[in-house]
Amino acid sequence: MRQQAIVPAATRLPWSVVDAYTATRRYLRRGMRQPDVIFGSVLIPVIFVVLFGYVFGGSIKVPGGNYRSYLMPGLFSQAILFGSNSVAVGIATDMSEGVIDRFKTLPIARSAIVIGRAISSLLLGIPAMVVMILCALAVGWRPTGGLGNAALAFGLYELFGFAAIWLGILVGLLAQSSQAADVIMGIPTFLLGFISNVFVDPANMPAWLRVFADWNPMSAMVTAGRQLFGNSIGPPPPGVWSLDHPVVTTIGLSIVIVAIVAPFCVRRYSRISR
Amino acid sequence: MSSAAISAERLARSFGETHALVDVSLEVPSSSVCALLGRNGAGKTTAVRILTTLLSVDSGRAQVAGFDVFSQADKVRARIGVTGQTATMDELLTGRENLDIIGRFCHLGAATSRRRADDLLREFDLVDARDRLVKKYSGGMRRRLDLAASLIAEPEVLFLDEPTTGLDPISRREMWAAIRTLVTRGTTVLLTTQYLDEADQLADTIVVIDQGLVVAQGTPEQLKASIGRPHVRVTLPDLDASALERVRSVLGDQAEIHGLSVSVPASNGLATLSEVVAQLELMGMPVYEVGLEHPSLDEVFSIVTGHSDGAGMTAPATEKNG
Ligand SMILES: Nc1ncnc2c1ncn2[C@@H]1O[C@H](COP(=O)(O)OP(=O)(O)O)[C@@H](O)[C@H]1O
Ligand SMILES: [Mg+2]
Numbered sequence: 001m002r003q004q005a006i007v008p009a010a011t012r013l014p015w016s017v018v019d020a021y022t023a024t025r026r027y028l029r030r031g032m033r034q035p036d037v038i039f040g041s042v043l044i045p046v047i048f049v050v051l052f053g054y055v056f057g058g059s060i061k062v063p064g065g066n067y068r069s070y071l072m073p074g075l076f077s078q079a080i081l082f083g084s085n086s087v088a089v090g091i092a093t094d095m096s097e098g099v100i101d102r103f104k105t106l107p108i109a110r111s112a113i114v115i116g117r118a119i120s121s122l123l124l125g126i127p128a129m130v131v132m133i134l135c136a137l138a139v140g141w142r143p144t145g146g147l148g149n150a151a152l153a154f155g156l157y158e159l160f161g162f163a164a165i166w167l168g169i170l171v172g173l174l175a176q177s178s179q180a181a182d183v184i185m186g187i188p189t190f191l192l193g194f195i196s197n198v199f200v201d202p203a204n205m206p207a208w209l210r211v212f213a214d215w216n217p218m219s220a221m222v223t224a225g226r227q228l229f230g231n232s233i234g235p236p237p238p239g240v241w242s243l244d245h246p247v248v249t250t251i252g253l254s255i256v257i258v259a260i261v262a263p264f265c266v267r268r269y270s271r272i273s274r
Numbered sequence: 275m276s277s278a279a280i281s282a283e284r285l286a287r288s289f290g291e292t293h294a295l296v297d298v299s300l301e302v303p304s305s306s307v308c309a310l311l312g313r314n315g316a317g318k319t320t321a322v323r324i325l326t327t328l329l330s331v332d333s334g335r336a337q338v339a340g341f342d343v344f345s346q347a348d349k350v351r352a353r354i355g356v357t358g359q360t361a362t363m364d365e366l367l368t369g370r371e372n373l374d375i376i377g378r379f380c381h382l383g384a385a386t387s388r389r390r391a392d393d394l395l396r397e398f399d400l401v402d403a404r405d406r407l408v409k410k411y412s413g414g415m416r417r418r419l420d421l422a423a424s425l426i427a428e429p430e431v432l433f434l435d436e437p438t439t440g441l442d443p444i445s446r447r448e449m450w451a452a453i454r455t456l457v458t459r460g461t462t463v464l465l466t467t468q469y470l471d472e473a474d475q476l477a478d479t480i481v482v483i484d485q486g487l488v489v490a491q492g493t494p495e496q497l498k499a500s501i502g503r504p505h506v507r508v509t510l511p512d513l514d515a516s517a518l519e520r521v522r523s524v525l526g527d528q529a530e531i532h533g534l535s536v537s538v539p540a541s542n543g544l545a546t547l548s549e550v551v552a553q554l555e556l557m558g559m560p561v562y563e564v565g566l567e568h569p570s571l572d573e574v575f576s577i578v579t580g581h582s583d584g585a586g587m588t589a590p591a592t593e594k595n596g
Pocket of ligand 1: 289292293294312313314315316317318319320321
């Protein structure tokens with residue numbers, strides 16, 4: 001005999017939205033209970049600022065002259081890109097534990113868990129970004145392109161980061177283990193991050209590397225940042241469309257990645273272990 | 275519509291070359307407890323994963339709570355509770371937060387989820403630990419929380435995959451008590467176990483599987499009865515070989531000596547027992563104990579699975595928890 005029937009609640013929002021909200025909240029709460037992870041994510045960008053701004057920076061010549069102003073828009077996107085690494089490891093860990101099995105036996109929308117992961121990762125990356133900006137200001141970087149453009153630039157970084165997070169989720173879902181996810185994710189983020197215009201001007205690279213660096217989406221993102229912040233860049237290399245239109249490239253590419261990868265991740269998630 | 279809460283017909287599932295399930299059929303009537311009994315690797319988890327919509331089949335059909343597991347998975351999910359073999363509670367959340375989230379995912383809404391979470395924490399004796407992170411819970415507490423989580427939406431059918439494996443004896447008893455309470459409320463339970471005593475203690479019906487096949491099924495009594503007759507066992511106070519031999523010869527050709535005792539098939543049940551007692555009295559033999567013994571499920575198990583090493587099946591392996 002049941003004293004009181006437990007019936008589903010009624011809501012105005014579709015369940016898929018409510019479920020994604022619940023999942024996001026869960027991951028956010030988890031994330032905030034790992035202060036060591038947050039500390040690490042904040043510390044790494046600071047180390048990068050010191051390492052590249054001062055250790056290597058003194059010997060690097062860039063167009064426009066001021067290396068630290070040149071560097072900061074690059075380090076912002078570097079930090080964003082490395083964030084996608086931890087999401088890949090996180091989701092691969094989820095998949096190897098029993099918790100996903102439980103979620104799959106609940107009447108939750110199939111999309112909820114991966115969407116919750118993506119949104120919470122984006123939000124949990126914000127403290128690191130804020131620290132990064134403070135560091136950049138402390139070492140003399142200044143956005144001189146106006147407040148609106150600076151805001152647009154950070155919006156662009158977050159959009160770019162959201163696309164990178166979805167790629168991270170994809171890798172995490174396809175990897176057989178969290179260690180595998182770490183390695184698989186590490187190689188492309190390393191290559192994309194370093195063979196680009198983040199740290200140096202690709203004009204001085206050998207021709208074959210230069211092609212990669214010029215067309216690298218990271219370079220477009222960084223160029224968009226430098227333009228919008230009004231930081232020195234010098235003339236763009238000839239014939240590289242993505243660097244001539246860096247803002248449009250970054251927005252378009254990020255949206256295309258999310259539009260393709262997100263539905264694929266949802267399908268992959270619901271088929272795992274079947 | 276059958277009245278069975280769970281019915282599975284000829285389920286088969288392979289993983290590459292491993293035939294996890296070859297042919298498993300079972301029916302569990304509403305409000306009863308069925309134990310799926312088998313060794314490690316017998317296919318228990320595979321069967322549970324199929325019935326709980328987590329795994330597809332190569333062939334076969336299954337209905338749970340009146341709905342098809344494959345074509346109506348969402349309807350099934352809204353009516354079942356599942357506690358898997360591995361822990362599913364988030365270590366970085368408190369017990370209460372874990373239950374609350376499961377309630378919300380069951381679409382109970384915020385208020386009901388909180389109320390159900392608190393009710394269940396009380397019921398499973400976790401009130402004091404409710405605001406502690408699960409990573410600080412003991413093994414027994416985790417299992418209870420996991421069980422509570424699968425009850426949050428008051429499921430019609432509950433699946434428990436090895437609910438007591440790895441628990442210490444006290445936690446194991448507590449888990450049994452919790453499961454028994456559920457059953458009195460009308461929930462249908464399918465549990466898997468490697469332990470015969472657990473199946474015997476909890477189940478109305480037992481399905482024994484081995485290498486993906488059902489090798490025996492019935493009530494615990496039917497299974498025991500199908501295997502052999504009861505024995506009368508006479509236990510002597512000390513190890514005295516000549517006394518044992520004298521008892522054996524008096525009790526007839528079929529009597530056998532095991533350690534301190536002599537046992538003889540009780541072909542006439544209690545009548546055999548009183549005959550034995552009369553003969554012992556006549557001999558004036560001091561005895562420690564005389565009794566009628568039914569075959570244990572252990573013996574049943576080693577006979578139906580064709581393995582003679584039933585030994586590993588009886589004693590629950592206890593591990594240190596947390
Ligand atoms: N996902 C899987 N991939 C490959 N083999 C599996 C998988 N799941 C189970 N098996 C195999 O199927 C058999 C039955 O496993 P399982 O159902 O877990 O047994 P039990 O729960 O009774 O211990 C085992 O031999 C196991 O190794
Ligand atoms: Mg198992």
